[in-house]
Amino acid sequence: MTGWQRVKVVGNFLNLSTLAGLLVGVIGRASFSRGPRGLFFANGYKVKFPVASAFTIGNVVLSKHERAYFDDDALVRHEERHSWQYFCLIGLLLWPLxxxxxxxxxxxxxxxxxxxxxxxxxxxxxxxxxxxxIQPFSQTLSQTLSVLRSRPKAP
Incomplete structure (x- = not known):
């Protein structure tokens, strides 16, 4: 881990974003392991929201998948960049933005x-x-309505 990555680990701990990530992982019944670059992996996340394959809160990367999912270096780099966004935007301020x-x-x-x-x-x-x-908004709206109409209705 580099010196700057250590600074990010401390900063995201102090701005509470990593603690929030750990809490979300516990609520989602994930299993935790240490990852590279100051990251923690929370695998087996059981909550249906968000629908992303992986998402980051502070230095915690959560996923519904097994630990091997993070063998993809490009994906880990992507999620680490999100951890820097938490550091730069003073933690949980990132969520509304x-x-x-x-x-x-x-x-x-x-x-x-x-x-x-x-x-x-x-x-x-x-x-x-x-x-x-980029497409006209009318096309976006039409596509969204089409997807919503094609979903099965709840009983």
């Missing part, structure tokens, strides 16, 4: 990540995202 990024990206592309500045700065490709082109 990230939600704004999701909404803007969805409005522009119909996809929550393509134009989300936090995902773009973390590396879309490294995170397994595909960059979608």
């Amino acid at each position: 990230y939600v704004v990024g999701v909404v803007v990206s969805w409005c522009l592309t119909g996809d929550p990540a393509s134009r989300n500045p936090f995902e773009r700065l973390a590396g879309l490709k490294d995170g397994g995202y595909v960059e979608r082109p």
Whole structure:
């Protein structure tokens, strides 16, 4: 671990984002292990929200998958960049800003990540995202309504 990564570990502990990540992992009944670059992995996360394959809170990377899922160096780099975002944005302040990024990206592309500045700065490709082109909002709305209509209705 580099000196700057150590600074990030301490900073994300002090800004409470890593503690929040650990709490979310405990609530999600995840199993914890140490990862590289000052990260902690929380695998086997059982809560259905968020729907992402992996997500980061502070220095904790949570996933529904097994530990081997993080053998992908590009994915780990992507999630580490998110941990730097928590450090730079003073912890949990990232959450409302990230939600704004999701909404803007969805409005522009119909996809929550393509134009989300936090995902773009973390590396879309490294995170397994595909960059979608900007499209008219009417097309985004039409696509969303079509998906909602095709979902099975609850009994």
